[in-house]
C-alpha cells in the first residue's frame with residue numbers, strides 16, 4: 412500500500428488524487444485542506460439569493476485532456492456555455508466589438524457555481540481509498556527515512572505518508588518548504604527548491620461582488636476587459652448572464668476584479684475604501700445606476716494568478732529524490748488557469764506512479 416498525502420483540495424490536488432487512484436491499485440490518498448470547503452481559487456459564494464464566482468470566472472480552453480474531462484467524463488447536467496461575448500473597453504468608455512478569434516473558443520460555467528467542478532472531481536474518487544480532512548492546515552513536513560511526516564501548527568503529527576504533494580500557490584508552497592527545510596533529506600537542495608519557487612510571482616486581486624435590484628440596462632457583454640491593464644477595474648463580469656439560477660428574476664450580479672497594480676497598492680485598505688473606489692469607477696463607466704447596489708462584498712486574493720512559471724522538473728528535480736512534490740498552476744506554461752491546474756495534477760501523479768511502478772496517466 413502506498414500512501415500519498417496531498418496538501419490542498421483545489422483543482423490540482425483533486426486532479427492528482429483522481430489520476431493516482433485511477434491508475435494504480437493499492438494507493439491510499441489523504442487530502443488536507445486548510446479551509447472549510449474544496450475548490451481553492453475556484454470559489455463560489457451564495458449571497459442574498461445569488462450565486463457568484465469570486466475567484467476563477469470561467470473555463471475556457473481547447474486543451475484536449477481537459478475538454479474531454481469536462482464534456483465527456485464529468486456530468487454535464489449543470490455545465491452551461493456562456494454565450495454572450497467578452498469585449499474590451501477603453502478608458503474613454505468606448506467598448507470594442509467582440510474579437511472573433513477569442514470568441515471562437517467556447518467559455519463555460521456551472522449553473523450553481525464553478526465549485527461544481529471540484530465537487531464533481533471529488534465525487535469520482537473511490538470512497539474507500541480517499542480521506543478528505545477539511546479545516547486542517549499543514550504547517551510543516553519532515554522526511555524521516557522513507558516516510559514524510561505531516562505536522563499541524565502545534566507541531567502535532569497529522570500522518571505519515573510515502574509521498575506528499577504541495578498544491579498551494581507557489582509562494583505559499585515555498586514558505587512551507589522553507590519552514591520544513593531543516594527536517595528534509597537534503598536541506599541545501601530544499602533551499603534551492605525554495606529559491607526556484609520564489610521566482611514565480613503571483614499577483615494579488617481584489618474581487619468586488621455587487622448585487623443590483625431590477626431595472627439595470629441589458630449588459631453590453633458577458634464581461635468587459637480593460638484594454639489598459641493598469642486600469643483599476645480590469646474585469647467586469649455580469650454573473651447573472653451565466654444562468655438564470657445565478658440571481659433572482661430581474662436582478663443583476665456584477666463581479667468587478669481589480670487589476671494587479673491597483674490591487675497591490677490597495678490590498679490592505681479598509682473595505683469601505685475599496686467599495687467606494689469601485690463604485691466611483693462603475694459610475695464613470697456606466698452611469699449613476701451602478702452607484703447603488705443592494706449589497707457589496709469584497710474578497711481579497713493575495714495570490715490570484717502566477718506571472719511566469721517554473722517548470723515541474725525544475726522544482727521537483729529527479730536527482731534530489733525527494734518524497735515531496737510541488738505542483739500547481741505556477742508549474743505550467745500559461746498558468747493561472749483551471750485547466751493548467753488540472754494538468755499539473757496529472758503530471759504530478761505521473762511522476763509518483765513512475766516511482767512506484769503504476770500505470771501511466773492516460
Ligand SMILES: Cc1cc2nc3c(=O)[nH]c(=O)nc-3n(C[C@H](O)[C@H](O)[C@H](O)COP(=O)(O)OP(=O)(O)OC[C@H]3O[C@@H](n4cnc5c(N)ncnc54)[C@H](O)[C@@H]3O)c2cc1C
Nearest residue numbers: 419421422423445451452467468469549579747748749752
Ligand atoms: C481572481 C481570480 C480569477 C481567476 N480567473 C480565472 C479564469 O477566469 N479562468 C481560469 O481558468 N482560471 C482563473 N483563475 C485561476 C484558477 O483559479 C487557478 O489557476 C486554479 O484554480 C488553481 O488551482 P490549484 O489547485 O493549483 O490552486 P488553489 O486553487 O489555490 O488550491 C490550493 C489549495 O491549497 C489549500 N492550502 C494552501 N496551503 C495549505 C496548507 N498549508 N494546508 C492545507 N491546505 C492548504 C488552499 O486553501 C487551496 O484550497 C483565477 C484565479 C483568481 C484568484
